[in-house]
Amino acid sequence: DKQLSAELIQYLDTHSPEDTTQDVVELNGKNYLVSSVKSTYLDWHLVDVIPLYQILKPISLSQNLFYTCMILLLVVGISASILLYRNVQYPIQKLIKGLRRVEQGDYSVRLHSKNQNEFSFLFRRFNDMSHQIQDLIENVFHEKIRAREATLKQLQAQINPHFLYNC
Helix, strand or coil: CCHHHHHHHHHHHHHCCEEEEEEEEEECEEEEEEEEEEEECCCCCCEEEEEEEHHHHHHHHHHHHHHHHHHHHHHHHHHHHHHHHHHHHHHHHHHHHHHHHCCCCCCCCCCCCCCCCHHHHHHHHHHHHHHHHHHHHHHHHHHHHHHHHHHHHHHHHHHHHHHHHHH
């Protein structure tokens, strides 16, 4: 390019290069990296001109790739967090709420799961446990009632002969 060469020669004439230089120069409306090295044997300067966008293109490509990867990692991280919350944290909270209700004396609580995983197994075992506790408490309650009825019958049996004897 003759026009580019003319502008480069004009630049080099106004800025006398030292032994070794590297400058970013605007030539022909574009930025170029101008490198020059002085030859000690010939007393000449070896000049290399490279468009700046050619040097920066791989860097900007790597930068764009880095940003893309960071955004992708952010999306994957958020997705993993949501999945962990939904599949782990939520069932654990559900189990804790059920245990608190059992602790307060509500043995009729039952937990149900839509998925077939480890938590559904825990929920089934929790339901079995609360059902067994409810049955045991009902059995104890019925036994107490029967014991009171038996005590009342025994007292009535003691009272009836005395009442008949006194009459």
